Structures are given as C-alpha cells and as structure tokens.
Amino acid sequence: MKNNNSNNAPGWKRRLEDFEEDPSIDLHASWEKLQGKKPVKKQQHRYAFYWLTAASVVLIAVLIINPNSSKTTGNTGHAVTKGDTVKAFIENRTLIINSQQPLAVQATPLLKNKIATIPQAPVVLKNNTALEEIPLLITEAPSVQNISLPDSVSSPVIAVKTPPKKLKLVHINEITSGKDTNGLVQQEAKPYFPITYPTKQVYTNAGDDNKTGKDNLIRIKLN
C-alpha cells in the first residue's frame, strides 16, 4: 500500500488555500448579525436588571420603615399629627401667634379672678356644725379668648370655649392660717401704695410670699 501521504498534492493545497472567493454575501451585514449573536450584552442587561431590582427593594424598605416622612406640615411649620388634641393644637397656635405679633395683638390671657361658690353640699364636721360657705377665691386658668387679629395678620381667628373647671371642696383652714382673713380681701384690691409721711414707707403688693412669715409688703425706708 502506497503511502497516501506522499500524494498530498501540494499544488492543490497551494491553489485552494490562498483562494479567496468573491464574497457572495455582504460582509457588513454579516458584521451586524455577529453583534446580535454575542452573548455579552445579555449578561450586561442581566446585571442591570439585578441592580435595579435591588435598588427598588431598598427604596420600598425605606418608605415602609419611615412612614412619618410623608406627613404634611402646616403653614407655621409645626407638624400636626393625629395624636394632637385640639386643645394642644390651639395652645400651640396661641404661642406661635404671640411670638409672631407680640405688639399687635394682646393675646395675654386675662386672669379671671372670680368669686365662685362651692356648689356642693356643705361639709359637716364631727360636732355637726356645718361650715359656712365661704366665698372661695379661685384663679381660673387663662382661657383662650376670642382673639381678633388686625387685618395685617394673616392668621385665622380661633374661638374655642374652655371647659368649665371643677371646683374642689376645701376647708378654709387649708387655704390660709385663719388669722388673716382680711388678706383675702386685700389681695383682690388694686395695687396699693399708701405713703405715710412719718414712716416714709412704701407699700405695694408683690404676690404671695408666705415662706418668710412676713406679709407681702415691700417696705422701703427713705431718710
């Protein structure tokens, strides 16, 4: 058997290997087809999809954890929550209005010093002596009044009625020492500045100060 390798026909190899057929196809179109066959782009799209999914999950988690970030705020900047009572809201508005227009509107609460009577039944002591009903001086807490703001202020008018306070039944001895009942009368008096020439003392009323045991007069000696 002849060695077929000797009949390799090198001429055939040389002629056919170097031959390049005129392309019957458009190489530019083939290049475009080649771009579509490449698998790298799919992986890039896959990675982009994974990143987008992770980002959306993180965003949703943040929104769920922080629901307070979506609450609205009033024009004064105070965040109004559902838990706020109406009264607290009004008090806040009052404070804000006071700070904004301290001169324009005198929204200082008026101290209503009323003489209220105790509506309940009189207290009966052991010796069956009923206490006489003593007028009780009650200083009401400042109530919010109808504040009529001038036109220059753009805040709305707030009118709210405060609920009436419950009066507590107390014995007079619990209020004062029992000695100076006239002090009660004096307290309701207007500022009192008697000037006695010989002593040259100035009296005034400056609030309760029973700690030192002295009355609430300020004495200024003038020589």
Added chain:
Amino acid sequence: MQIAELLKEAKHKSKAAEKCLFDIYAGRMMTLCRRYVKSPEDAEEMMLNGFVKFFAALQHFRYENDAAVYNWVKRIMINECLMFLRKQQAFKIVSESEAENVSLDEDLLDRLSAREIFEQVVQLPVGYRTVFNLFVIEGMTHAEIAKELGITAGTSKSQLNKARTLLQKNIDKVNYHEKQQQQ
C-alpha cells in the same frame, strides 16, 4: 494597524479592533466554510459562530505570529463546520474496502483556475469533500481524520480515493469541453 495591535485592542473589548479583525479574516474564512458546507447561507452561519468563539476566546490567546493567528482562526472554523456536518449525520459511511489508490494529475492544476478547482471541490459529495479537505488541504493523517469524523482509517482512505477519482473525472470533462469550445 498590525494584527498584534488589533488583538491587543480586541482583548480590551474594542469594537473597532474586532471589526478590523473581522474584515481581515472574514473573506478567507467564508471560502473555507463553503468548501466544507457548500451552501452559502450555512457557510455564513458557521463563519459567524466561529467568530463569536474567536472573540470570546481572545482573552486566553497569546500572540506569536500572524500565521499562528490565522491557523487558530481556521481551526475554529473547521471545528464549527464539522460540528454542523455531524449534526446532519453526514458521516454515516459504511466501511468499505480500500479502493485503488488514485493519484491526482497536478498538470491539471495548471489548466484550471483556482475558482474552477474550488467549484469542482465544492461539487463533491459531503463525505468525499470533507475527507479531501482534511487530508489534502489541512494535511491531517487518516488516523486523525478517522478520530475527528468518527470513522475508521480505512474508510477515510477509501473516501479520499473516491474523491480523487471523481475530481479527475470532472476536471477531464471540463478540459474536454474547453477544447471543444476552442475548436
């Protein structure tokens, strides 16, 4: 731009470098694929598949010289074509007794142009054509061809002899017709 520089750029995913490499090798690879699969559409498909694998494997390729690059690309294309032919079950060849060894008259090559030789090879049956290409053009041994195609060495020799016989016959016909036209 030289092939070494183009390969270096293509390793960094440069589209321009890949396009240049494609333009350099596409024509010859298309012709090579046509020698194996005959149909232009199938040959284009095999060429594109081969280039996809070429660009994907570029990261691991170490440049030695231009001939080495060409041989590597050619090897990829041939493998693609053989895979395609295996799927078509083109090598279900019954073992045959070896045919008489037929030699090809190299004088015929002088009378025919490269295109005519190419067309004659493409017209061969798929088994003959594949073995002829692998043995004569690529320089593989019958043992290597048998391993590649899943046939015996004897079958490979038989297919080659038949290919040569048929080529000889077809070329003689062409020469006869040309002579008659000249007369």
